[in-house]
Amino acid sequence: DTEVTQTPKHLVMGMTNKKSLKCEQHMGHRAMYWYKQKAKKPPELMFVYSYEKLSINESVPSRFSPECPNSSLLNLHLHALQPEDSALYLCASSQDGQGITEAFFGQGTRLTVV
Amino acid sequence: RKEVEQDPGPFNVPEGATVAFNCTYSNSASQSFFWYRQDCRKEPKLLMSVYSSGNEDGRFTAQLNRASQYISLLIRDSKLSDSATYLCVVFGAHAGNNRKLIWGLGTSLAVNP
Numbered sequence: 001d002t003e004v005t006q007t008p009k010h011l012v013m014g015m016t017n018k019k020s021l022k023c024e025q026h027m028g029h030r031a032m033y034w035y036k037q038k039a040k041k042p043p044e045l046m047f048v049y050s051y052e053k054l055s056i057n058e059s060v061p062s063r064f065s066p067e068c069p070n071s072s073l074l075n076l077h078l079h080a081l082q083p084e085d086s087a088l089y090l091c092a093s094s095q096d097g098q099g100i101t102e103a104f105f106g107q108g109t110r111l112t113v114v
Numbered sequence: 115r116k117e118v119e120q121d122p123g124p125f126n127v128p129e130g131a132t133v134a135f136n137c138t139y140s141n142s143a144s145q146s147f148f149w150y151r152q153d154c155r156k157e158p159k160l161l162m163s164v165y166s167s168g169n170e171d172g173r174f175t176a177q178l179n180r181a182s183q184y185i186s187l188l189i190r191d192s193k194l195s196d197s198a199t200y201l202c203v204v205f206g207a208h209a210g211n212n213r214k215l216i217w218g219l220g221t222s223l224a225v226n227p
Contacts, residue, residue, distance in 0.1 A: 041219070042201055042217035042218065042219055042220055043158060043217055045214060045215070048214065055213075056213070056214060088155075088157075090157055090158075098213065100145055100146050100205055100206075101146070102148060102160050102163055103148075103160070103215065104160060105157040105158050105159070106157060107156070107157050108156075108157050110155075
C-alpha cells in the first residue's frame with residue numbers, strides 16, 4: 001500500500017495566523033519530503049528528512065518550520081505567511097534514506113494565504 | 115544547459131496513437147530516473163522507474179540511454195485518460211549536490227477523441 005496521507009486538504013489562513021500541515025506514512029519509508037508547487041510548475045523541494053533528521057533545507061524562509069516527530073510523521077508549521085506562499089504543498093516519502101528510490105506523494109494541501 | 119530538460123508540448127494526439135517523450139539530463143553521474151504523471155490540481159503519481167535495461171508496463175515503455183544522457187517514455191494505443199502532464203525526474207542530476215531529485219518542467223499530453 002503506497003499511501004501518504006496529508007491533512008488538511010485545503011487551508012485558508014491569514015497572514016498573522018499559525019497553522020500546521022500534517023503528513024503520515026506507514027510504509028516504513030526512511031526519507032520524507034516537503035515540496036511546494038505553483039500552477040504549471042514542477043514541484044519545488046523545500047525540506048528532506050532522512051532517518052528522522054533534517055538533511056536538506058533548500059534555503060526556505062523561516063516562516064516555514066518542518067518537524068519530524070517520528071519515522072511516520074512529518075509536519076510543516078506555518079507562521080506569518082505571505083500571499084505569494086499560496087500553493088499546493090506536497091508531502092512525499094521514499095524507502096531509502098538517500099532518496100534514490102521512488103518517491104510517493106500525498107494528495108497535497110492547497111494553501112491560500114489571504 | 116538545464117539539469118533536466120523536457121519538451122513542454124503540448125502534444126495533441128488522437129486516441130489510439132503512439133506518442134513518445136524524451137528527457138535529457140546534464141549530469142552523467144545521475145543515479146536513478148523516473149517518470150511521473152500529474153493530472154490538473156492533483157499530486158504527481160509515479161508512472162515508472164527507468165532501468166538501464168528498459169522496462170515496460172502495459173502500454174508504457176521507458177528506456178534509458180546513458181551514453182546520450184536521455185530517458186524516453188513511449189505510450190502506445192493512447193487513451194483519453196492518458197491526458198496529463200508527464201514529468202521526468204532524475205536523482206543526482208545536480209552536479210553541485212547530487213543528493214536530491216531534479217524535476218523537469220513536464221510535458222503536456224492531450225489525447226483527443
